[in-house]
Amino acid sequence: MKRKNRSWLYTPAALLLASAVALSGCTGGSESAGGGSGETGTNTAAGDSASSAGGGIKGTIKVWDWDEAFLKRMVPEFNKKYPNVKVEYTVVNNTDYMQKLQSGIASGSDVPDVILGEMNYRGQLFDLDILDNLEGAPYNFKRTQLLDYLPSILSNSKGELVGVDQSITPAGLAYRRDLAKQYLGTDDPDALAAAIPDWHTFIEKGKKVQQDSGGKVTMFASFDDAYRVLREQNSKPYVNGTTINLTERLKLPLETVFSMRDAGVLGKYEAYTPGWNASFAKGDNIFYPMAPWSAKWNIAANDKDGIGRWGLIPAPGGSYTYGGTSIGVFKGSKNKEAAWAYINFAYMSDEGMAVSYKEFGNMAGTKEFFEKHKDWIEAGTDYDKYFAGQNLNKTFLEKIVPSVKADPQTKYNAMVQTAYSSLYPLWMKDTSIKVNAALEKLKSEVKNLAPEATIN
Known part of the structure; x- marks a missing residue:
């Protein structure tokens, strides 16, 4: 938006x-x-x-x-x-x-x-x-x-x-206040958002978190968590009739996510698995994608003892839908x-x-x-009690909603998501796979699902 x-x-x-x-x-x-x-x-x-x-x-x-x-x-x-x-x-x-x-x-x-x-x-x-x-x-x-x-x-x-x-469903980032305070120097939402104004800074700080935690704490829990944020931040129409412009739409967000993977700032969980759900309370990741519904279905549901433990900030680079x-x-x-x-x-x-x-x-x-x-x-x-009294409503409106935008939806968008979901677990685990090869594989999988389409 x-x-x-x-x-x-x-x-x-x-x-x-x-x-x-x-x-x-x-x-x-x-x-x-x-x-x-x-x-x-x-x-x-x-x-x-x-x-x-x-x-x-x-x-x-x-x-x-x-x-x-x-x-x-x-x-x-x-x-x-x-x-x-x-x-x-x-x-x-x-x-x-x-x-x-x-x-x-x-x-x-x-x-x-x-x-x-x-x-x-x-x-x-x-x-x-x-x-x-x-x-x-x-x-x-x-x-x-x-x-x-x-x-x-x-x-x-x-x-x-x-x-x-x-x-x-405008979205930002939920974060563990305790981990942010310990490894990033502040748990205050405004100060934390100012400390990570872009993804380059996010990655550099993530490297230090890895070092200081002995490899026990990462920035995002999953490759997919990072991807869904970056993909939607880059929101733009990319389906024109039967032409799907994947390179123009996804290369930049994939490059950034692969950089995060290679820097070691992403956890090894697959999104929406039992391990990912348990990680909210476990405390081995600082940030998670967060839409308004996430407070109930992700935070409260998975971190029942987490009252006062969480905060909400806009994502570096702008808002997105989740x-x-x-x-x-x-x-x-x-x-x-x-x-x-x-x-x-x-x-x-x-x-x-x-x-x-x-x-x-x-x-x-x-x-x-x-x-x-x-x-x-x-x-x-x-x-709000899970977020130390932070008014989530005002945070979403004042900090997140003004920059929301979203892709028009067609059957091809759903096919691209299906193809990506089948591929990303391997991309997450096998660091020998680089972004260009991954993108070509994604195009191939989408072509299999939509043989009538032109994939760029």
């Missing part, structure tokens, strides 16, 4: 706002934050009387989501306003979501009205062309209502807006108004966000949310 000095909202007062603390079910890796596959439930409000706002909308909608706790809490709230809409929900692990969805499309028998698009497969979902354009009837939503960086990652290849955001989930409506839905009522209520309305933000930490992707709820933002959340 960053264009120099560009505000994410249009009023100076917005710079007093901030971002989220936890994004339910929206990890940047492959593990679901909640729920197994195939659990179902329904909820309708008792009684025939309708509220003045929602009583005119009737029907039954199917919702597939991986956060059962959210569904159990939100659906009853929705039915207070929309008592004549029956919500049938199925809890589907996010790693199984696309396969189940494609099976339903193929059979023509089981497709939800409300469809979620986790970032790892969002482009693939959008290119299926099964989601309605939310700027058309009956939704009439306008992309100008969203934060500036969001339309590019919520639009399909035809330029249609096919989703709204479950919760914004994970995220779109929410859209199935084109073939017979109850589009009811599906949109659910989406609007759960993810954008004042009533829904009173639950979604205060209890689950989700932050609406609309400008209006931040303009109207300054008091919520100022109050912080319970996860």
Whole structure:
């Protein structure tokens, strides 16, 4: 999103706002934050009387989501306003979501009205062309209502807006205050950010950390942690029709990550493995990628005794997006108004966000949310205690959100991620593999997945 000095909202007062603390079910890796596959439930409000706002909308909608706790809490709230809409929900692990969805499309028998698009497969979902354009009837939503960086990652290849955001995901770096104090000389967020203004400095300090710790402490826990930060900082459109400009998009971030690997400042964990999860509490790495949802799903979940142990700073070189989930409506839905009522209520309305933000930490992707709820933002959340009282909301807004930008998503973006995920564990372990060879191998793997594409 960053264009120099560009505000994410249009009023100076917005710079007093901030971002989220936890994004339910929206990890940047492959593990679901909640729920197994195939659990179902329904909820309708008792009684025939309708509220003045929602009583005119009737029907039954199917919702597939991986956060059962959210569904159990939100659906009853929705039915207070929309008592004549029956919500049938199925809890589907996010790693199984696309396969189940494609099976339903193929059979023509089981497709939800409300469809979620986790970032790892969002482009693939959008290119299926099964989601309605939310700027058309009956939704009439306008992309100008969203934060500036969001339309590019919520639009399909035809330029249609096919989703709204479950919760914004601007990201910086979480850090262990104890390790930063011991090895980098300060645990103060502002002082630490000033001490590592760029990746060259980050690497040089990482070398000293290695030396001073006897090789026991690294800067990032994983090659993949560093890559996901650097890749998204370099965000730019790189898919043009069937042409994928991999060299232009990925060579610079890969060069920096390979430099980190060769300097010995990266840990040996693979992201989102049990070892990586345990490392948060173990204390052998200083920095981790952190979006608003990370405070709950990464920090609190993996470092239960970590109250006061953590801090948050912007990443050297600028902000990036980390994970995220779109929410859209199935084109073939017979109850589009009811599906949109659910989406609007759960993810954008004042009533829904009173639950979604205060209890689950989700932050609406609309400008209006931040303009109207300054008091919520100022109050912080319970996860601030893990960060020694640092107001995560203000830190995300003032230090991180203004420079966020994001890639448009197509099926090819998802293929590039799939190819990378199959290759990076070897790149991490085998230091004889250099960046040019790795990039050529990545191109080859993407070509195998997309033989019709031109790979540059």
